[in-house]
Amino acid sequence: MSPDAQHSEDRVAQPLRSDAERNRGRILAxxxxxxxxxxxxxxxxxxxxxxxxxxxTIFRHxxxxxxxxxxxxxxxxxxxxDAVVVALxxxxxxxGFTVYIExxxxxxxxxxxxADVLTTNFPTAKAMEERRNEAIAGMVRLIDRAKxxxxxxxxxxxxxxxxxxxxxxxxxxxxxxxxxDAWRRVVALFxxxxxGPARGPxxxxxxxxxxxxxxxxxGPAGLTTPEPDTTS
Amino acid sequence: MSPDAQHSEDRVAQPLRSDAERNRGRILAxxxxxxxxxxxxxxxxxxxxxxxxxxxTIFRHxxxxxxxxxxxxxxxxxxxxDAVVVALxxxxxxxGFTVYIExxxxxxxxxxxxADVLTTNFPTAKAMEERRNEAIAGMVRLIDRAKxxxxxxxxxxxxxxxxxxxxxxxxxxxxxxxxxDAWRRVVALFxxxxxGPARGPxxxxxxxxxxxxxxxxxGPAGLTTPEPDTTS
Numbered sequence: 001m002s003p004d005a006q007h008s009e010d011r012v013a014q015p016l017r018s019d020a021e022r023n024r025g026r027i028l029a030x031x032x033x034x035x036x037x038x039x040x041x042x043x044x045x046x047x048x049x050x051x052x053x054x055x056x057t058i059f060r061h062x063x064x065x066x067x068x069x070x071x072x073x074x075x076x077x078x079x080x081x082d083a084v085v086v087a088l089x090x091x092x093x094x095x096g097f098t099v100y101i102e103x104x105x106x107x108x109x110x111x112x113x114x115a116d117v118l119t120t121n122f123p124t125a126k127a128m129e130e131r132r133n134e135a136i137a138g139m140v141r142l143i144d145r146a147k148x149x150x151x152x153x154x155x156x157x158x159x160x161x162x163x164x165x166x167x168x169x170x171x172x173x174x175x176x177x178x179x180x181d182a183w184r185r186v187v188a189l190f191x192x193x194x195x196g197p198a199r200g201p202x203x204x205x206x207x208x209x210x211x212x213x214x215x216x217x218x219g220p221a222g223l224t225t226p227e228p229d230t231t232s
Numbered sequence: 233m234s235p236d237a238q239h240s241e242d243r244v245a246q247p248l249r250s251d252a253e254r255n256r257g258r259i260l261a262x263x264x265x266x267x268x269x270x271x272x273x274x275x276x277x278x279x280x281x282x283x284x285x286x287x288x289t290i291f292r293h294x295x296x297x298x299x300x301x302x303x304x305x306x307x308x309x310x311x312x313x314d315a316v317v318v319a320l321x322x323x324x325x326x327x328g329f330t331v332y333i334e335x336x337x338x339x340x341x342x343x344x345x346x347a348d349v350l351t352t353n354f355p356t357a358k359a360m361e362e363r364r365n366e367a368i369a370g371m372v373r374l375i376d377r378a379k380x381x382x383x384x385x386x387x388x389x390x391x392x393x394x395x396x397x398x399x400x401x402x403x404x405x406x407x408x409x410x411x412x413d414a415w416r417r418v419v420a421l422f423x424x425x426x427x428g429p430a431r432g433p434x435x436x437x438x439x440x441x442x443x444x445x446x447x448x449x450x451g452p453a454g455l456t457t458p459e460p461d462t463t464s
Contacts, residue, residue, distance in 0.1 A: 166407065185436070214410035
């Protein structure tokens with residue numbers, strides 16, 4: 001996977017000098033490992049240590065942590081959005097819907113950093129948010145199709161997918177390496193609960209704006225704020 | 233609620249002098265507020281600040297954070313175990329089972345500290361673990377009763393309750409004050425997924441020992457280790 005993915009937010013117009021390019025690649029590879037292990041709460045300093053570069057070098061390439069996160073996870077976000085497209089091509093809308101949920105939850109379980117990305121907003125990382133919005137628009141179609149067959153309960157709301165990701169994050173983060181597949185059972189139960197006809201009414205969905213605000217809160221504090229440059 | 237609950241782990245044999253008693257009560261009340269807000273990851277130092285006492289005073293009363301946590305949550309753990317007893321008295325086993333789940337999840341949602349308690353082991357806080365074990369033994373009876381009526385799916389496993397608490401913790405912690413009731417919808421979906429006859433098979437439950445190990449991991453690092461006494 002090229003670290004120079006087209007949508008990297010901080011891509012500069014003129015080619016980087018080759019040692020700068022090497023550093024950039026090294027930083028992205030290191031950040032990918034650190035975020036996958038520790039989530040987006042990991043500090044720029046720990047990425048610098050993992051990459052074997054000074055923290056000033058990181059800030060030269062990525063003035064904000066949000067920019068670094070967007071560059072690291074661009075390809076994951078692409079795969080996430082692509083999974084919706086694949087699901088929409090499934091001739092069985094319910095099957096497409098359930099496979100999509102399993103895929104999205106598996107991506108979340110495989111990478112703590114991407115799990116954080118899924119429940120965090122990125123106000124300044126435009127390409128990232130565009131891909132997410134594409135994915136959401138596709139999901140709305142996916143949900144409508146599955147409801148039309150009667151296999152998905154009528155009262156299912158797009159926000160239920162956000163809630164599922166929050167629930168899955170809880171299981172994945174608590175189980176860690178001790179029970180790495182436990183989330184699959186929770187997701188399977190969740191999918192069965194969505195199968196129509198519903199077995200009973202549900203409490204109302206949370207207000208979408210409130211949930212959006214909740215997502216903002218989920219992100220590690222200071223994600224968009226450059227950390228102080230304490231060392232080089 | 234008396235801060236001098238009988239099962240406080242660190243209760244000393246002889247009566248405390250009255251100023252020491254006052255300090256102890258103040259520490260417990262402060263710790264209750266801090267843990268409820270920030271979870272068990274909150275530091276002894278932040279409890280000391282909230283209580284308006286030096287950190288040395290806290291360590292004199294509670295040599296370990298685990299001891300403090302056990303004293304603070306003794307009454308919550310009692311209520312948790314009592315909810316199982318109430319559920320077992322319900323003439324409708326399925327109804328008792330579902331009300332119990334809602335009660336336990338509501339307790340978890342109301343208090344971040346207690347939410348952490350539910351997915352953390354306390355190797356040295358014997359009274360706390362005894363109450364938990366009583367609750368678990370009661371739950372096993374509750375599950376057996378509900379299965380016997382056919383309303384609870386046959387493949388339900390006690391570990392599914394642990395997984396539900398992990399999932400609920402994810403929703404509660406992500407939604408915070410922005411969507412404080414969103415967890416109710418997730419729990420309602422989960423309960424409906426448990427209603428027999430099952431709509432399909434499930435992936436196997438995680439190994440119980442592995443899940444127990446996961447619970448141990450869930451606890452904030454160093455919960456049982458006294459923090460360095462940096463100030464008084």
